[in-house]
Amino acid sequence: MIKLSLTVNGRRVAADIDPRTLLVDFLRNNQRLTGTHVGCDTSQCGACTVHLDGRSVKACAVLAASCEGAEVVTIEGLSNGTTLHPMQEAFREHHALQCGFCTPGMIMAAVDIVNRNGSSLDEAIIRQELEGNLCRCTGYHNIVRAIETGAAAMAGAKIAAE
Amino acid sequence: MTDQGIGASVKRKEDLRFITGKGQYVDDINRHGQAYAVFARSPVAHATINSIDVSEALASPGVLGVYTGADLAADKIGGLICGWMIHSKDGSPMKAGAHPALAQGKVRYVGDHVAVVIAETLDQAKDAVGLIQVDYGELPAVVDVATAQAAGKAQIHDEAPNNTVYQWHLGDKDAVDVAFSKAAHVTKLGIVNNRLVPNAMEPRAAIGDYDAGQDQFTLYTTSQNPHVARLVLSAFIGIAPENKLRVIAPDVGGGFGSKIFIYAEETVCIWAAKKVGRPVKWVAERTEAFLADAHGRDHVTTAELALDASGKILALRASTKANLGAYLSTFASSVPTYLYAPLLSGQYDIPAIYCEVDGVYTTTTPVDAYRGAGRPEATYVVERLIEVAARETGRDPAEFRRQNFIKAFPHQTPVIMAYDAGDYAACLDKALAMADYKGLAARKAASAKAGKLRGLGFSAYIEACGIAPSRAVGSLGAGVGLWESAEIRVNPVGTIEVLTGSHSHGQGHETTFAQVIASKLGVPIEQVSIVHGDTDKVQMGMGTYGSRSGAVGASAIVKASEKIIAKGKRVAAACMELPEDGVDFENGEFLGRGTNKKMTFGEVALQAYVAHKFDPEVIEPGLKEGSFYDPKNFTFPSGVHIAEIEIDPETGHTTIDRWTAVDDFGILINPMIVEGQVHGGIAQGVGQALLEHTVYDENGQLLTGSFMDYAMPRADDLPSYKVAMSSTPCPSNPLGVKGCGEAGAIAAPAALMNAITDALGHENIAMPATPQAVWRAAQATTRKQAAE
Numbered sequence: 017m018i019k020l021s022l023t024v025n026g027r028r029v030a031a032d033i034d035p036r037t038l039l040v041d042f043l044r045n046n047q048r049l050t051g052t053h054v055g056c057d058t059s060q061c062g063a064c065t066v067h068l069d070g071r072s073v074k075a076c077a078v079l080a081a082s083c084e085g086a087e088v089v090t091i092e093g094l095s096n097g098t099t100l101h102p103m104q105e106a107f108r109e110h111h112a113l114q115c116g117f118c119t120p121g122m123i124m125a126a127v128d129i130v131n132r133n134g135s136s137l138d139e140a141i142i143r144q145e146l147e148g149n150l151c152r153c154t155g156y157h158n159i160v161r162a163i164e165t166g167a168a169a170m171a172g173a174k175i176a177a178e
Numbered sequence: 179m180t181d182q183g184i185g186a187s188v189k190r191k192e193d194l195r196f197i198t199g200k201g202q203y204v205d206d207i208n209r210h211g212q213a214y215a216v217f218a219r220s221p222v223a224h225a226t227i228n229s230i231d232v233s234e235a236l237a238s239p240g241v242l243g244v245y246t247g248a249d250l251a252a253d254k255i256g257g258l259i260c261g262w263m264i265h266s267k268d269g270s271p272m273k274a275g276a277h278p279a280l281a282q283g284k285v286r287y288v289g290d291h292v293a294v295v296i297a298e299t300l301d302q303a304k305d306a307v308g309l310i311q312v313d314y315g316e317l318p319a320v321v322d323v324a325t326a327q328a329a330g331k332a333q334i335h336d337e338a339p340n341n342t343v344y345q346w347h348l349g350d351k352d353a354v355d356v357a358f359s360k361a362a363h364v365t366k367l368g369i370v371n372n373r374l375v376p377n378a379m380e381p382r383a384a385i386g387d388y389d390a391g392q393d394q395f396t397l398y399t400t401s402q403n404p405h406v407a408r409l410v411l412s413a414f415i416g417i418a419p420e421n422k423l424r425v426i427a428p429d430v431g432g433g434f435g436s437k438i439f440i441y442a443e444e445t446v447c448i449w450a451a452k453k454v455g456r457p458v459k460w461v462a463e464r465t466e467a468f469l470a471d472a473h474g475r476d477h478v479t480t481a482e483l484a485l486d487a488s489g490k491i492l493a494l495r496a497s498t499k500a501n502l503g504a505y506l507s508t509f510a511s512s513v514p515t516y517l518y519a520p521l522l523s524g525q526y527d528i529p530a531i532y533c534e535v536d537g538v539y540t541t542t543t544p545v546d547a548y549r550g551a552g553r554p555e556a557t558y559v560v561e562r563l564i565e566v567a568a569r570e571t572g573r574d575p576a577e578f579r580r581q582n583f584i585k586a587f588p589h590q591t592p593v594i595m596a597y598d599a600g601d602y603a604a605c606l607d608k609a610l611a612m613a614d615y616k617g618l619a620a621r622k623a624a625s626a627k628a629g630k631l632r633g634l635g636f637s638a639y640i641e642a643c644g645i646a647p648s649r650a651v652g653s654l655g656a657g658v659g660l661w662e663s664a665e666i667r668v669n670p671v672g673t674i675e676v677l678t679g680s681h682s683h684g685q686g687h688e689t690t691f692a693q694v695i696a697s698k699l700g701v702p703i704e705q706v707s708i709v710h711g712d713t714d715k716v717q718m719g720m721g722t723y724g725s726r727s728g729a730v731g732a733s734a735i736v737k738a739s740e741k742i743i744a745k746g747k748r749v750a751a752a753c754m755e756l757p758e759d760g761v762d763f764e765n766g767e768f769l770g771r772g773t774n775k776k777m778t779f780g781e782v783a784l785q786a787y788v789a790h791k792f793d794p795e796v797i798e799p800g801l802k803e804g805s806f807y808d809p810k811n812f813t814f815p816s817g818v819h820i821a822e823i824e825i826d827p828e829t830g831h832t833t834i835d836r837w838t839a840v841d842d843f844g845i846l847i848n849p850m851i852v853e854g855q856v857h858g859g860i861a862q863g864v865g866q867a868l869l870e871h872t873v874y875d876e877n878g879q880l881l882t883g884s885f886m887d888y889a890m891p892r893a894d895d896l897p898s899y900k901v902a903m904s905s906t907p908c909p910s911n912p913l914g915v916k917g918c919g920e921a922g923a924i925a926a927p928a929a930l931m932n933a934i935t936d937a938l939g940h941e942n943i944a945m946p947a948t949p950q951a952v953w954r955a956a957q958a959t960t961r962k963q964a965a966e
Contacts, residue, residue: 034301050206051199053431055379056464060885063379091199104197108189111854115684116196117380117431123197139898146893150885152379152432153684155861155922156893158854 022086024049025093033080040064040075042083043090051091051120055150062149065121065128066090072128074148091120094127102173103127106166107159114153125149126163127170135171137164183697184913187850191703192688201429204383204398209457212385213242215447216303216460218293218310219469220285223319223541223878224332227283227292231311235295238309240302242454245446246293247282255279255449256415258440260506261657264344264515264537272344272537275335277505279415279442285314286334286504287541288880289469291442296454319541319878323501324478326538334504334539341539343502343511348519349495349532349593357493357530361484365567371555372945373476373501373872374865375888376548378683380431381462382471384444386451394422397448401427401711402437402681403721406658408713410440410508417448420713427711430683434862435547436471437683438723439508443470468883473872474548476501477514477555483563489573491582493530494522496559502537503544510546511537516594516654517552517642517724523591524560525602525638525816526582531592541878547723549862549923550641557639561928565635566941575932576610579638595642597814599906602638605840608904609818613838618822621835631825631956632835635932636818639925643917644729644813644910661808662726663719664734666695666742668801670787672780673705676738679719680731681711685855685919687727690847694732694913698739700766700779717804725815725917728847733911734807741803746782749801752792753777753785813908813916817841819860821929825937827960830953832868832934834897841921844907845914852918853901859922860899865891866923867930871946889946939963 021030024047031046043049043066052075055063059077066075067089094101103126106112113119129145130137137145142163143156151159182188195201232244258277265271276282280291293310297303318332320341325331327340334341358364385398395418401407404425412420430437447458462470481496500514519533550557568578583602590596610616618634625632645651648659665677676691687710692703709715722731747761750768754761754775762769768777777785782801785791789799820838825831839856846852869889873881882888907914927945934947938955939962 044206049199050203051201053203053380054205054461055381056885058464058884058886060890061379061464091197095198100197107197108193111190111850113193113196114686114854114858115378115380115432116192116201116429117203117378119196120199140894143894143896150379150890150892152377152434152862152890153858154854155857155859155891155899156896157857157898160893160898 018081020080020084022083022088024088025090035081037080038076039078039080039083042080043075049090049092053117053120055117060150062125063118063121065124065149067124067128072125091124094123101127102169103166106162106169110158110162110165112154112158112162118149118151122149122151122159126166129163130167130170135167137167182703183693184845184847186693187848188689188693188703190686190689191692192686203380203429203431204385204400205461207385207398207428209385209387212457212459213296213298213454214300214303215450215458216295216307217291217443218307220288220290220292222285222314222316223288224317224334225285225314226317227281227285228313228315230293232293234311235306235309238302238306240298241295241306242298242456243296243450244293244310245280245450245453247278247280250278250280250449251282253449254416258442258445259410259414260508260511262509262512263655263657264346264511266344267347272511273338274343274506275337279445287543288878289543290504294446294450296450296458319876321540321542321874321876321878323476323499323538323540326540327536334541338539343506343537343539345536346515347534350530351532353530354493354495354532358482358484361492362487363485363571365483365563365570367481367562367566367942369479369481369559369562370944371475371477371558372866374474374548374870375468375872376434376436376471376474377467377890378432378434378436381464381467382437382441382443383461384447385457385459386448387457388452394424395448396424396426397444398426398428399444400430400437401425402430402433402683402723404681404711405679405713405719406721407440411445411448415445424714427681433683434549435474435551435723438721439472439546464885465883468888469543469880472507472544472546473503474545475555476545479559481559481563483567485567485571489571489578489581491526491528494528494563496522496533498533498535500535500537501540501542501545503540503542505544507544507546510544513547513552518556520594521553521556521640521642522560523593523595524557525584525640527584529592542874549859550920551724553641553920554924554927557637557924558928561637561639562931565932569941575636576606576615579636580606596811598811598910599908600814600816600842601904601906602816605816605818605842605904606638608902609820609838609840612840612900612902613820613822613836625824631827631937633933633937634820634822635929635936636820637925637929637932638818639921640814640816641920641924642812643725643815643920644809645724645726646812647810648808658720659808660720661806662730662734663717663804663806664738665804666738666802668742668783670784672701672783674701675707675709676735677709677716678731678735679716679721680727681722683722685722685727686848686851690851691732691735693847694735695739698736699742725919728913728915729813729911729917730807730809732847732915733809733913734805736912737805737807738803741805742801745801745803748797749786749792750777750782752797809911811910813910815841815843815916815918815921817921817925819925819929821933823933823937825952825956827956830949830956832947832952837897837899839899839901840904841918842904842906843918844905844916846903847915855918856901856922857899859920860926861891861896862923863926864896864930867927867945867947869895869946
């Protein structure tokens with residue numbers, strides 16, 4: 017066992033972990049943050065996407081031990097209290113989810129897409145950027161619409177904050 | 179209530195928990211003291227098990243138990259069942275081999291369940307599984323459905339000579355033969371419907387829990403039909419009597435058919451929970467899902483269409499070999515028979531149809547219902563034949579379809595189905611306009627100028643949904659009735675819980691069923707809770723598949739609503755001192771007829787429970803009603819999809835330029851959700867046609883056993899879709915709904931392959947049309963054009 021301390025959703029946490037523990041298992045089993053899902057064994061599906069030091073990662077492909085001192089944000093930490101993140105609102109508004117299993121990873125990836133590309137995204141960029149996230153329900157049509165809207169809303173929120 | 183009731187695109191009530199990570203899927207549930215199950219699976223496709231040595235695994239750290247088929251047999255745990263009896267054309271019942279939850283003496287596909295390890299931790303269970311020693315006596319694999327019945331092939335089950343489960347047929351062979359003998363033109367096609375892996379994003383999972391104090395079993399499982407699971411686990415497999423077995427299917431992350439079935443893993447987990455005295459959890463890894471979730475499709479068909487000189491269709495015949503895999507899964511036998519051949523009339527007036535189907539065992543993963551289940555296979559046969567026949571006879575494919583459309587309803591086809599309503603030309607006309615069919619020639623010319631090949635393909639599909647009238651399916655071999663139940667519990671303050679036997683795993687029932695209540699009882703959807711997925715809460719139900727939850731499940735809610743209104747009128751009449759039949763119910767209010775007296779729904783609910791103002795000898799207190807609704811017919815959603823694609827002959831890459839879908843689902847409860855279902859269905863159909871392929875090698879090894887090898891549709895493989903409706907209400911249920919869940923997956927493959935073959939100038943290439951396959955065909959086309 018090794019000692020790990022990091023920040024998860026703004027909260028300092030420490031734990032003794034098996035060195036082979038994956039970040040996704042640490043989040044789900046140790047922190048009981050079950051919004052981060054596991055949909056494959058090959059880092060293909062993106063259901064486990066979280067933000068690590070501000071960038072999206074697939075938590076199934078990160079050793080928890082490598083996150084010492086890091087800042088992790090999961091879907092549970094995205095909203096501001098009861099105020100949803102604009103991307104969460106956009107997914108609901110556009111019916112961009114059906115079974116909901118891929119949704120946390122999709123939303124975390126979508127926020128990262130906007131963070132990296134800015135808010136003026138066209139459909140081609142969104143579709144290309146989503147290549148690491150699988151959805152079997154929606155056919156992606158409404159996810160693309162949601163990300164377009166969520167990106168604009170994130171820009172609006174940023175301007176308002178400034 | 180119109181802003182929330184039937185027809186309103188209200189946002190989904192269930193979304194908040196999913197977008198905030200608060201969903202509760204089976205793997206998110208943890209029981210105190212739970213242990214973990216890992217299965218030892220066969221590494222070979224076909225072998226006798228000479229011996230299994232579990233001693234080393236048993237001694238491994240943390241191991242609580244290691245069990246094999248012998249342990250299940252010792253506890254008299256029955257095998258898995260197939261719930262639909264098919265009779266061969268000679269009248270004999272299908273020849274099904276046993277399907278033990280853990281192998282007994284033999285394994286029959288890679289991934290077959292050999293043993294289970296239960297350990298304190300998942301890692302310990304995984305470590306111990308590797309220590310189980312199995313001595314296999316390898317036998318030849320049987321992989322190819324087309325040749326599996328040949329003499330000399332290895333026999334997979336002793337009960338099924340020549341690996342043949344049944345040789346079934348439907349229709350009038352003689353009439354078809356006569357029609358073909360008179361035909362002016364016959365179109366003949368060899369058609370392969372490729373095997374698919376459903377791949378719901380949530381892998382299957384189960385937690386078995388046994389409470390010794392209550393002698394009570396609880397199974398948490400990723401099921402589309404928890405009551406059917408309880409029925410099978412109790413009545414057939416023998417885990418426990420139904421009153422001692424609770425099955426909970428909480429949030430379930432997609433199903434597409436693959437979570438209908440009762441599998442080995444949940445059977446073993448619930449049994450082993452008592453064995454080890456601990457809750458037992460199992461969660462599939464994705465590769466296990468590839469190996470052990472029932473696959474879909476896998477038909478090899480020869481099909482022919484006979485036309486007269488005017489282009490009128492005279493007859494259709496098809497001969498299909500359907501791969502059922504190594505064992506018969508829960509509904510496997512029905513999919514290539516009664517869910518397939520009765521749809522071979524498509525949208526067309528075809529006087530004579532004959533279809534024969536051989537159901538065949540192979541040493542591959544069992545095959546069962548996958549989104550559409552038989553109906554996509556039928557549509558693919560019909561719509562490929564129609565398209566090719568139009569081309570061969572020089573007819574416009576749209577007008578050839580129109581010429582042969584069924585135009586009057588009801589229409590009895592020669593293959594069981596009586597279509598109740600539709601307007602096929604209306605869908606076609608709308609789709610042609612939306613797709614700018616008139617501009618196709620110019621677009622083709624522009625593509626050609628740019629060195630590209632452009633093609634357009636139609637798919638005018640029909641499906642039979644709202645599964646199903648119980649007596650009808652009973653006469654066809656179904657082992658169960660296919661009604662649905664609803665119970666409406668009105669609370670004293672007028673809020674409502676609806677208990678339904680339908681199960682939502684993405685369909686949005688918590689919203690749409692509440693909309694039905696809003697329309698019928700005038701109660702805002704915020705005051706309506708939909709309860710599903712727990713056999714201790716909902717008495718009985720048949721679950722969700724076959725696009726049945728609107729047509730059957732919501733119809734049961736309507737029937738129960740009517741009983742609530744009837745009871746409410748009696749309560750209201752007593753309270754308002756009016757004659758018992760002197761009250762009407764409108765817009766959520768009970769109105770005294772011919773008076774200005776009225777009571778709100780909530781007031782009547784309160785009075786029903788207070789019970790001060792009526793005679794209990796005449797009216798019972800309380801306001802709770804239930805219904806078991808059995809439909810009188812299937813429903814027949816239909817529509818026209820048009821795919822327009824462009825191929826780069828240099829790379830073989832197919833780009834979907836536009837997708838037009840015009841569907842007739844009857845009355846829509848929530849158009850936003852309906853359109854979402856269409857989008858997802860199209861994506862799965864496009865996946866089948868362009869990307870997804872399940873490949874076994876000659877030894878029966880699954881070569882496409884992960885997302886690294888099996889091409890799932892991704893966002894940049896797909897276009898945005900143009901979706902519209904052209905509705906004729908369904909006369910066969912009280913809501914007029916038809917069902918929308920499977921349409922896209924049924925329609926899409928034929929539309930896309932018709933478009934690709936149009937672009938290539940070939941009549942037949944196989945799915946999936948990968949860039950390599952398309953490139954090869956495009957090179958041939960280019961050479962042919964150069965030669966001309």
